[in-house]
Amino acid sequence: MSETPFKISIPDAALQRLQTKLELTTLPDELDGAGWDYGAPLADVKRLVSRWTNGYDWRHHEAQLNASLQQFTRPIAVDGHGTLNIHYVHQRSEVTNAIPLLFVHGWPGSFIEARKILPLLTTNSANHPSFHVVTFSLPGYGFSEAASKPGFGIKQYAEVGHKLMLALGYNEYVTQGGDWGHVITRKIAQVYGGKYSKAWHTNMVMGQPPQGDDAQTELSDEDKQLLARREWHRKKGMGYMAEQSTQPQTLGYALTDSPVGLLAWIYEKLVNWTDNYPWEDDEILTWISIYYFSRAGPAASLRIYYEAMGPHKTDAERGFADGAAPEIPLGLSHFPQEIVALPRSWSRNLGNIVFEAEHDGGGHFAAYEKPNELVDDVRKMFGQNGPAFGVVAGKSGYSTEGKSGL
């Protein structure tokens, strides 16, 4: 069979090399009182480097990841790009007719983003549906092989996700995603929707300002706050995107060669994009280590930006608004500190919205920051009284009475 059980096992030599590099870390200075204005603060980065060099135990966290996440690899063929070895987590529910769900991460996320929602989604209860959950490392991330030639774009990432579900025996499935996960699951919905993908749910709600008469509607105070955050992100927080979508290789040398460089680049987003999430240093370091020790190296993870949004793409493609809106049912979860948060009225054209929920807190990494809330939403959407109940034929998410699970 093509599936191979996988355990993360970073070679000692790689750990040693990291250690040697960390010990040679050269830090910049910082302007007085710079705070977060100029980027990740020196005190934070210094502390994290110090911990990474002394005290952080990768082997412990590696073991935890292996213990809590059932991982596999398998080859997946992608039209025009040969076969890629894909790393994924697959957790089945004990409920036979659980709903197959594909969770897709983005940048600077990874498969680790699913670690909290996995046990919740797969749990068996009469009160809510259960899911068989699959999450894969995007090619070029985590322990998946990367594309080796140009042109591996959103369509290709979608193909990998879709083919993985089919390979696992899930001919029909639903998806959940934010960040690139939103863009990729949208593409899955466009290309494979109806026949294979039966519904999609996202926590990164995109949209456009209303045109014509609707444009006259005055914005509420909440809307103004959302737009203010969006504007802050647009004005102050998109340097990474500008570089990654135009010169990913140039940036790639630095992020590959410098542990502290990679740390700061990602840490800044982990803080700026979340809603006061109480990151622990070891949590940050584990998140960063997945990038540092990734199969393809950190530079590969940047290329999705070029392929999807590079100078050769159209404006519609760069806005993830290419092609017609998918027809399959769509669920939205709004988290107030999402960086692209916008007035709810702006997202009406995203698709066939059947479910929508608001939350008081939470940011860009909803599955990680607010796992209970996100899972709650997904359960409501697909549950017995929900608008997408039974979208996957024969997989309601509930135990069938009188039959024992297989």
Added chain:
Amino acid sequence: MAETPFKISIPQALLDRLQQKLALTTLPNELDGSGWDYGAPLADVKRLVARWMDGYDWRHHEAQLNQLPQFTRPISVDGHGTLDIHYIHRKSEVEGAIPLLFVHGWPGIFLEGSRIVPLLTAKLDDHPSFHVVVLSLPGFGFSEGAKKPGFNIAQYAEIGNKLMLALGYNEYVTQGGDWGLAVTRRIAQLYGGKHSKAWHTNMVFGEPPADFDPTTLTPEQQAALARTEGLMKKGMGYRHQQSTKPQTLAYAMTDSPVGLLAWIYEKLVAWTDRYNWTDIEVLTWISIFYFSREGPVGSFRIYYEAMGNETMAMQAFREAPAPEIPLGLSHFPGDLVVVPKSWSRMMGNVVFDSEVHDAGGHFPAYEQPEALAGDLRQMFGKGGPAYGVVPGKSGY
């Protein structure tokens, strides 16, 4: 008084550390056939790193750089205390030579201005001579950088003006491109007339006039505008990052020699016009950034302070009136922004407007020193439109 002769002398410990880091260089892979599309190509970077480790002798090049007459002196800046400023200063043997301040940009350095120094200071029968000052902008080269937020273009301009005054040049002219344009324009606005008497730039901007008819563009002009548009689409990531989160970028650029190399090398190639960089040249240029007094981060902050993430050029030209003192423009075909010459009249009181040179890009003082020096000689020489702008210092 305050001036101290300066010789670059990088401590051996720093050289040793660089070698240790280079030996540990971890390189990414590259997509098949990606060329320059995704950024600096792997083969180039690999080759440069290998050379940097073995076959590049910093001490030799340091000694060569030290043949340039370098100095440092403390310059005070309102609200920012005193900064120790590094510069090249060469006087012409012609006493009445025109004092000229050259201001570089990013990723420029004092080295950029070094080639025009012997050309401009030379005593020639037919051409004016100049006393030349090449400033290391605060945060670049061996100049101290600002310690607190708010060190903006006006502060850089204050440094430039005060340096010239400190050297006894109460009246002077300026030459600059890239940030050197912004700084010398500010000098012209703040100190023009009284101290700065004329300014010259090789970075030419412009907007089409109100009654612009696109069909009047020549094929060459169309091609140049298309090329400019392409470069803007492809090459502004660095600017976006440096103007919004320079500190975040700084960790990688300070810690990784190859990271810094690739970041700057990409621009040295993209922004020059058929310039045949040797590996040695590139490595010397990068080394100056690597060994700079403030480290690479010192050079990024000007973007944050001056730009947010607005377009530098057009914003600068829309806000505040154009300086009144005479302006000279030199057009080089390989610069980032190439517009029809008539569009650039709005930059100021244009008295000199060169023909478009055959070659040269964003760093013409380095790439085409003869051409740039020639333009300056024409602008300020006898019969030229800015002849005698500095009273008593005609250049002859």
